[in-house]
Amino acid sequence: MGKTIAEKILSQKSGQDARANDIVVAELDFVMGQDGTSGLAIRAFEEMNSTRVFDPAKIAMVIDHSAPSPLEGVSALHQQMRVFADQQKINFYDIGDGVCHQLVPEQGHVVPGNLVIGADSHTCTYGAINVFSTGVGSTDLAAGLSSGKLWFKVPETFKFVINGKLPPGVHSKDLILYLIGDVTADGATYMAAEYTGEAIAALSIEGRFTISNMAIEMGAKCGLMEADEKTVAWVNAHSNKPFTPVQADPDATYARVKEYNVSKLEPQVAKPHTVDNVSPIGEVAGIPIQQGVIGTCTNGRIEDFRIAANILKGRKLAHGTRLIIAPSSRQVMLQAMREGLIEIFMEAGAAVVTPGCGPCVGTHNGVPSDGENVISTANRNFKGRMGNNKAFIYLASPATVAASVLYGKISDPREFNS
Amino acid sequence: MNLQGKVHKFGNDVNTDYIISGRHKFKTLDMKELAKHVMEDLDPEFYNKIDRGDFIVAGSNFGCGSSREQAPLAIINADISAVIAKSFARIFYRNCINTGLPLIECDTDLINPGDALEIDLGAGILHNLTQNIDIPITPLPPVMLKILNDGGLVEHFKKYGGFNFD
Numbered sequence: 001m002g003k004t005i006a007e008k009i010l011s012q013k014s015g016q017d018a019r020a021n022d023i024v025v026a027e028l029d030f031v032m033g034q035d036g037t038s039g040l041a042i043r044a045f046e047e048m049n050s051t052r053v054f055d056p057a058k059i060a061m062v063i064d065h066s067a068p069s070p071l072e073g074v075s076a077l078h079q080q081m082r083v084f085a086d087q088q089k090i091n092f093y094d095i096g097d098g099v100c101h102q103l104v105p106e107q108g109h110v111v112p113g114n115l116v117i118g119a120d121s122h123t124c125t126y127g128a129i130n131v132f133s134t135g136v137g138s139t140d141l142a143a144g145l146s147s148g149k150l151w152f153k154v155p156e157t158f159k160f161v162i163n164g165k166l167p168p169g170v171h172s173k174d175l176i177l178y179l180i181g182d183v184t185a186d187g188a189t190y191m192a193a194e195y196t197g198e199a200i201a202a203l204s205i206e207g208r209f210t211i212s213n214m215a216i217e218m219g220a221k222c223g224l225m226e227a228d229e230k231t232v233a234w235v236n237a238h239s240n241k242p243f244t245p246v247q248a249d250p251d252a253t254y255a256r257v258k259e260y261n262v263s264k265l266e267p268q269v270a271k272p273h274t275v276d277n278v279s280p281i282g283e284v285a286g287i288p289i290q291q292g293v294i295g296t297c298t299n300g301r302i303e304d305f306r307i308a309a310n311i312l313k314g315r316k317l318a319h320g321t322r323l324i325i326a327p328s329s330r331q332v333m334l335q336a337m338r339e340g341l342i343e344i345f346m347e348a349g350a351a352v353v354t355p356g357c358g359p360c361v362g363t364h365n366g367v368p369s370d371g372e373n374v375i376s377t378a379n380r381n382f383k384g385r386m387g388n389n390k391a392f393i394y395l396a397s398p399a400t401v402a403a404s405v406l407y408g409k410i411s412d413p414r415e416f417n418s
Numbered sequence: 419m420n421l422q423g424k425v426h427k428f429g430n431d432v433n434t435d436y437i438i439s440g441r442h443k444f445k446t447l448d449m450k451e452l453a454k455h456v457m458e459d460l461d462p463e464f465y466n467k468i469d470r471g472d473f474i475v476a477g478s479n480f481g482c483g484s485s486r487e488q489a490p491l492a493i494i495n496a497d498i499s500a501v502i503a504k505s506f507a508r509i510f511y512r513n514c515i516n517t518g519l520p521l522i523e524c525d526t527d528l529i530n531p532g533d534a535l536e537i538d539l540g541a542g543i544l545h546n547l548t549q550n551i552d553i554p555i556t557p558l559p560p561v562m563l564k565i566l567n568d569g570g571l572v573e574h575f576k577k578y579g580g581f582n583f584d
Contacts, residue, residue, distance in 0.1 A: 023561050025581050036440070039447050040487050048575040066444050073445040121485040121509055137487035137513035139571045147580045151561055185431050186479035190508050219482065221508055274431060361484075362440040382435040382483060384459040389439075 002249025037119035040138035054148030098329025108239030156255035164263035169414035172207035181278025189219030295326025299377035318408030326358025362387030433483035453495035481510025
């Protein structure tokens with residue numbers, strides 16, 4: 001009987017014939033922590049009486065959630081990470097380097113077929129390049145740092161077959177919001193999602209990262225895609241590590257299979273206060289907006305900024321509307337500068353902040369005021385997420401955010417199709 | 419392990435931002451301090467309503483969202499003895515096992531706010547004292563039960579120097 005991608009990777013890494021619902025202890029190819037989770041992990045690592053990490057080259061810590069530090073307490077946590085990274089000789093990314101989920105693939109740390117944990121729920125992002133990567137908490141991170149292993153319940157797989165061709169002005173963010181709205185926030189809980197079909201194949205690797213990034217928002221453990229020629233070329237451009245892509249067997253067993261045709265998909269918007277509260281643009285167009293955000297691990301890549309700049313070029317933000325641009329990495333920001341995109345944003349009236357998580361998680365860089373509406377390219381719109389539980393967060397594509405800040409209200413980006 | 423307390427009831431999809439907001443969790447590793455803000459965005463007075471040993475009871479998908487381990491730690495440090503829900507999000511589920519917070523999956527429609535419950539974790543029995551009914555609970559898989567019985571993953575590692583499920 002055939003296997004899914006998840007079953008194959010967990011079989012290879014555990015040395016057992018792993019099938020859905022088995023529990024295995026498996027070898028990790030890479031382990032990552034960020035500044036919201038590493039402090040507790042370092043404490044747990046020490047409490048476990050561990051002294052050395054299992055392999056410094058296979059570990060990274062990233063300061064991205066509150067970077068640069070806005071508070072004394074945060075500064076102390078950052079310092080603790082710097083000391084640990086220095087002592088253990090692990091890969092370390094400091095303020096301004098970028099968001100962990102951009103850096104880990106961009107810096108070539110992970111390649112197809114790998115098994116990866118990260119102490120951040122959006123670690124599922126690397127599924128886009130055929131990596132079984134999943135979010136864990138700080139104590140699991142500590143166990144991974146110490147032993148290079150972790151126990152896993154082999155997930156069942158929910159296969160999404162995406163047929164058709166996305167229309168102009170409709171992007172991968174619209175597709176994943178639509179899927180989450182359809183299956184709901186716990187539609188794939190405990191499962192691996194596998195995304196396949198011609199609409200996935202047509203996406204760039206950057207567009208695919210957006211899809212896999214939000215697998216957790218449907219409850220999934222990972223958001224896997226097969227490696228095609230685009231994947232292999234992208235990974236070879238970013239990493240020197242050898243790899244063998246892992247494809248699903250044609251006779252693999254799936255817990256659920258759903259097929260979609262996206263040829264008539266419209267721009268989608270997730271409304272407050274849950275990610276699965278999704279509407280087509282027509283139902284929310286006209287809602288006033290005070291702040292826009294383009295960036296984060298979901299949509300802070302160069303392709304996203306090209307799309308936004310195309311709409312914002314030569315135009316100004318509506319009166320009373322703000323726009324925050326948060327590039328996902330130093331490399332992305334440098335590329336955006338070379339292409340003149342940062343200039344376009346600045347001239348339009350945007351504020352450009354340090355590469356990192358930006359205002360997504362409510363720690364700094366643009367906490368909204370009471371009663372304000374924010375439209376963001378991030379992945380969560382929970383009440384209080386951006387630091388104020390009296391604000392309202394809408395989630396959309398970079399194109400929809402760019403169009404909306406020009407009018408000061410939620411607006412259909414297809415008007416700017418050229 | 420026998421647990422007894424009263425019920426604080428919440429709905430579906432209680433995410434980890436609601437359990438402990440990002441605006442608090444990044445500031446400190448002092449979990450007693452963070453515990454004062456537990457569930458604050460859903461009920462600003464929640465912390466003051468807790469008596470030692472009480473239960474959080476919710477619908478489906480409890481603990482969805484971010485991987486923050488501060489979520490179960492804030493609940494533990496607020497003197498909640500267990501979380502009871504129809505289903506849990508998976509990272510939160512693991513974090514509870516690893517930090518030693520008991521979690522129970524059952525039909526929570528049979529539990530009302532303010533009900534007094536008694537739970538025998540070893541025997542897998544949940545008794546609703548107020549309504550005088552027994553509610554069946556889903557047993558934990560052996561690997562998770564072993565970590566929980568060892569007192570969490572840190573204690574498991576201290577005991578065995580790594581994973582040991584034999």
